[in-house]
Amino acid sequence: MQIIESIGTMQKWSEQKRLQGKRVVLVPTMGYLHGAHLELVREGRKHGDCLVVSVFVNPSQFPPGEDFAAYPRDFQRDRGLLEGEGVDVIFHPGSEAVYPPGYQTRVEVGELSRFLCGPHRPGHFQGVATVVAKLFNMVRPRVAVFGLKDYQQFLIIRRLVEDLNFDIEVVGHPIVREPDGLAMSSRNVYLNAEERKSALCLSRALKKAEDLVLRGERDGGGILRQVGDEIAREPLVRPEYVKLCDPENLQSIKKVEGKALLALAVRVGKARLIDNSLLGA
């Protein structure tokens, strides 16, 4: 396994692989890897010959006041985990190389960024779209794999690729959960034991909504009420939004006809957690 820090070296490596007819797959991460990341890596392996995992905590996607400085990092641990997965390259550029002095370009996926997490994290999706466009040009993959816990991010990146004509296939991988149902996230380390237990109301609420829809419930208001009640039972959990929306354009919907995305964001202690489920799928 190679560790590449230089952007130019990464570009040359990838171009070399391309000229050899190899299919490069990218799994972008912010490091502090957990089981869900490793599943993305295994998913990535299915889609090509050369597997690159980027580890970069992107400052521009943390709005002011968020946890950029506190975001957990442990590169040596990440390195060991990725070596165990047989990854070909860890791409680990420095902030100064990614955002050199004079840097001033922004990429924005306008409509999709307006919904769900958008208003709560001003500039976040612009930061994501910009760094992903950059990573795509640094690594030039044929395929890129993203987790569906960040469902809105997945939609935004899929749109970015289509709108800017990147010749890249975007693969979404299903949410990976702990045995008790909590969606895996690097931010789960912020939770103490009590908060962690409270946070289980998210997956419980989603499960309840899934059951309601399976039993024939179609009324969005009814579903949202029961989901809201489930979360409200946990005083440590402060809901940020609970939304039922169209899984393609994220516009709110009132009835579950075909597929509907139920998306949640809450705060628990120092952590902001998101989770979602595709209902009626």
Added chain:
Amino acid sequence: MQIIESIGTMQKWSEQKRLQGKRVVLVPTMGYLHGAHLELVREGRKHGDCLVVSVFVNPSQFPPGEDFAAYPRDFQRDRGLLEGEGVDVIFHPGSEAVYPPGYQTRVEVGELSRFLCGPHRPGHFQGVATVVAKLFNMVRPRVAVFGLKDYQQFLIIRRLVEDLNFDIEVVGHPIVREPDGLAMSSRNVYLNAEERKSALCLSRALKKAEDLVLRGERDGGGILRQVGDEIAREPLVRPEYVKLCDPENLQSIKKVEGKALLALAVRVGKARLIDNSLLGA
């Protein structure tokens, strides 16, 4: 010479050339080609093996109220001229393919877009940055050639390439002038005989400034006054801006120390004309 309209076909063609070890050069144009475009094409030829000229009148770079509908077009003529230059591919995509329904991504080079033409053409440089990022992904050139009459555009694209890590060399080609000094532009066809004669004050004013600097003038105010006087003598010419600025970051300067960009924009009849000169170079 091939004419390619499909984005997918263009991407495959370019990938094929890349795998054959060829260097693809792109000259992006909005068509209605004149002598300066043909010089860009000849410049492009020097930088690689395969020459692609794109012809696309990009709607998103025309702010509301500008001349998008009236912008001159003559594809058959362009085709003949480019065939004469031995171009390999004319890339001529349709608007619907470039901006399909649901399109919503914007690329913006923030700082450099704030100066000179930026405030007079709201959204123009965002449209330029976005379409150029798209064209780069459609054609995947190693080198792209732009004319320096659009000096601000050149700076913005160079910055875009650096900021988004496109693996592309951006080449700027000097302004090409008619024998009487008028900078070549597709928009010159808007001028009637009298307006065209008046428009010569632009190159005259630039020449005067060059002479002043050669003779040792360093005071920006003095230079701008004489340039302004030269333009004011032509009642058909309505100045939009006359600026002396740093040729790297476009900030206004008061003294010519090292290089200085003198940039002009005026309106004459239906035409908006720009011109510039790098003083002290």
